[in-house]
Amino acid sequence: MDFRGMSSPDWLKKKALAETGVVIFGAGAGGHMLHEFFSRTAVPVKAFLDNYSSGRVCLGQSVFPGNASPTKVGVSLETPVIISVVNFFAHGRDDAEACREQLKTAGWHKVATRPEWLTALFCEHQGQIDTVNRLWADEKSRALYGQALRFLTSRVQEHEPSVQPIPYFPSDVPTFSAQALRWVQGGAYTGDTLNECFSLGVKIEEAAFFEPDQVNYSQLAANVQACGGLKATCWPCGLWEKTEALRFNSGRGTDSAVDPDGDVLIQGVDLDSALPTFKPNLITLDVEGAELKALEGMRRTITKYRPNLAISIYHCPDDWWRIPLWIYALNQHHNLTYELNLRVHASLATDAILYAVDSR
Numbered sequence: 001m002d003f004r005g006m007s008s009p010d011w012l013k014k015k016a017l018a019e020t021g022v023v024i025f026g027a028g029a030g031g032h033m034l035h036e037f038f039s040r041t042a043v044p045v046k047a048f049l050d051n052y053s054s055g056r057v058c059l060g061q062s063v064f065p066g067n068a069s070p071t072k073v074g075v076s077l078e079t080p081v082i083i084s085v086v087n088f089f090a091h092g093r094d095d096a097e098a099c100r101e102q103l104k105t106a107g108w109h110k111v112a113t114r115p116e117w118l119t120a121l122f123c124e125h126q127g128q129i130d131t132v133n134r135l136w137a138d139e140k141s142r143a144l145y146g147q148a149l150r151f152l153t154s155r156v157q158e159h160e161p162s163v164q165p166i167p168y169f170p171s172d173v174p175t176f177s178a179q180a181l182r183w184v185q186g187g188a189y190t191g192d193t194l195n196e197c198f199s200l201g202v203k204i205e206e207a208a209f210f211e212p213d214q215v216n217y218s219q220l221a222a223n224v225q226a227c228g229g230l231k232a233t234c235w236p237c238g239l240w241e242k243t244e245a246l247r248f249n250s251g252r253g254t255d256s257a258v259d260p261d262g263d264v265l266i267q268g269v270d271l272d273s274a275l276p277t278f279k280p281n282l283i284t285l286d287v288e289g290a291e292l293k294a295l296e297g298m299r300r301t302i303t304k305y306r307p308n309l310a311i312s313i314y315h316c317p318d319d320w321w322r323i324p325l326w327i328y329a330l331n332q333h334h335n336l337t338y339e340l341n342l343r344v345h346a347s348l349a350t351d352a353i354l355y356a357v358d359s360r
Helices: 014-022 029-040 098-104 112-124 124-137 139-154 190-199 214-226 291-296 299-307 319-334
Strands: 022-025 045-050 054-059 061-065 081-083 182-184 204-210 231-236 244-251 264-271 282-285 308-312 338-344 352-358
Touching: 014 190, 022 029, 022 190, 022 338, 029 054, 045 319, 081 098, 098 204, 124 139, 124 319, 139 319, 139 338, 190 214, 214 231, 231 282, 264 299, 291 299, 291 308, 291 319, 299 319, 308 319
Parallel strands: 022 045, 022 081, 045 061, 182 204, 182 282, 204 231, 282 308
Antiparallel strands: 054 061, 244 264, 308 352, 338 352
């Protein structure tokens, strides 16, 4: 899993992109992810191009038609365009290569697909990837990590990592399902994991479910109430690094997420202040890219009570190393003993969950 030998143009490197800025093709969820990453890493986003939703503003940038020329957008011919879509061919829409041809025809000289950009990104962060690869507690995690990163940079089906059913309670990770859970779930969605818990015979002593989307929350509350004697609280809030109001894209099912262009305001809370005496022994997080923010807001809880952790690491491209290294640093600084495992629970390297198991 060495990306240093893979060919990537110099203009895709972070330093070059920070100087030229970028244009993002695709103003949907993939484009939002790229914008968040570039904004966080000091790469200026000049504009969006989109075949289906032009003539508006997205994340503070104008959205131009997908066939707009660099002159129309007001940027240099040499400004790189990153295609945020992965491959919509199966849906009868544009695939990445069709988008590239469209952009070349419109006069763009430097065009990269998302896998090409990820190859350059992974190459520049090879050191962190290597470090994470040494942290996995088992060979299966190491193999899955390599398969996932290779798949993301190639989209070749043979590299797609194998999938296991039932997230949060994989049968081959030394887990915690035998003990009664004191469970905190960030991104509880509709409470769909409760039925899986009960089918596995997992006992829940007490739970706190956080779900900021109003539609999801209503179903979550109903499902928790239907469980009868379950001792649980439901919070219509998002787990975050501190208590503050956040813009949020609502009504998108599992894809509802914090977004500066969001249609509603939600309350973000840090777990340390929201539940200071809860004493969880399991924390699960699937919060659409806000995982590190949420982890920062529960640092005291983790170091004090040492709960087992199940954290999604696939939403942001650098979360594949940032989140494992965050937990490793916590081990080092607070004399913790988390062992790290990786399992993948859906196709296309999605639902990739890092399991940090307290080995005391």
